[in-house]
Amino acid sequence: MKKIEIIKSYYEPNMGKGLPDYRVLGWESEQAQHKRFEILHRYVALQGKKLLDVGCGMANLYDYLIKKGVNFSYTGVDILESMIVSAKQKRPGAELICADIFKHNPFEENSFDVTYSSGIFNINMGNNKDFLIKAIELFLKLSREVVVFNLLHFKSPDKEEQYYYFNPDEIEDILEDKFSNLLDSVQIVEGYLQNDFTVILMK
Numbered sequence: 001m002k003k004i005e006i007i008k009s010y011y012e013p014n015m016g017k018g019l020p021d022y023r024v025l026g027w028e029s030e031q032a033q034h035k036r037f038e039i040l041h042r043y044v045a046l047q048g049k050k051l052l053d054v055g056c057g058m059a060n061l062y063d064y065l066i067k068k069g070v071n072f073s074y075t076g077v078d079i080l081e082s083m084i085v086s087a088k089q090k091r092p093g094a095e096l097i098c099a100d101i102f103k104h105n106p107f108e109e110n111s112f113d114v115t116y117s118s119g120i121f122n123i124n125m126g127n128n129k130d131f132l133i134k135a136i137e138l139f140l141k142l143s144r145e146v147v148v149f150n151l152l153h154f155k156s157p158d159k160e161e162q163y164y165y166f167n168p169d170e171i172e173d174i175l176e177d178k179f180s181n182l183l184d185s186v187q188i189v190e191g192y193l194q195n196d197f198t199v200i201l202m203k
Helices: 005-014 030-043 058-067 080-088 128-142 168-182
Strands: 049-052 075-079 094-099 113-117 141-150 185-189 196-202
Touching: 005 080, 030 058, 030 113, 030 141, 030 185, 030 196, 049 058, 049 128, 058 075, 058 168, 075 080, 080 094, 113 128, 128 141, 128 196, 168 185, 168 196
Parallel strands: 049 075, 049 113, 075 094, 113 141
Antiparallel strands: 141 196, 185 196
């Protein structure tokens, strides 16, 4: 099954049913979704920054940061047209684009201060490590300052076969091996959820 079909089969059955956004997106709760967003808000200075949200879904991050009083420029991009259509209806103030940026990237290098991604590495595609490396390469090209993404933790107490889980130590090894010349610092944040960790890359 192609990547787009795997993604559609995961998300689209829940759309159009009147479910809350976090349920459509596969998060266990709105609180858990917000805890992931909170790591970005807490660790990265976002005031006045240009932010790219890759795999933005319903653009809930936009709402979250607006409510936190952050003054920023937001661009969300998602591979699913149905997500973007719904997001545009709910968040008309956000700039939202339907695209697979890993195949046809519409953005120039250093277009954003911060590139963020939450959840796009969670579904088991059969090539998650390779996809992560490819994504980091692109994110670093698009970002002037910071790249932030979260991953499911291999110590998660409730693993499911449809998801892919990463070891933070292995992520550190990958970053050291492939990206050390591009990075000023790497920070891995754990403990905010049992099944999740966030990686912060500073250029």
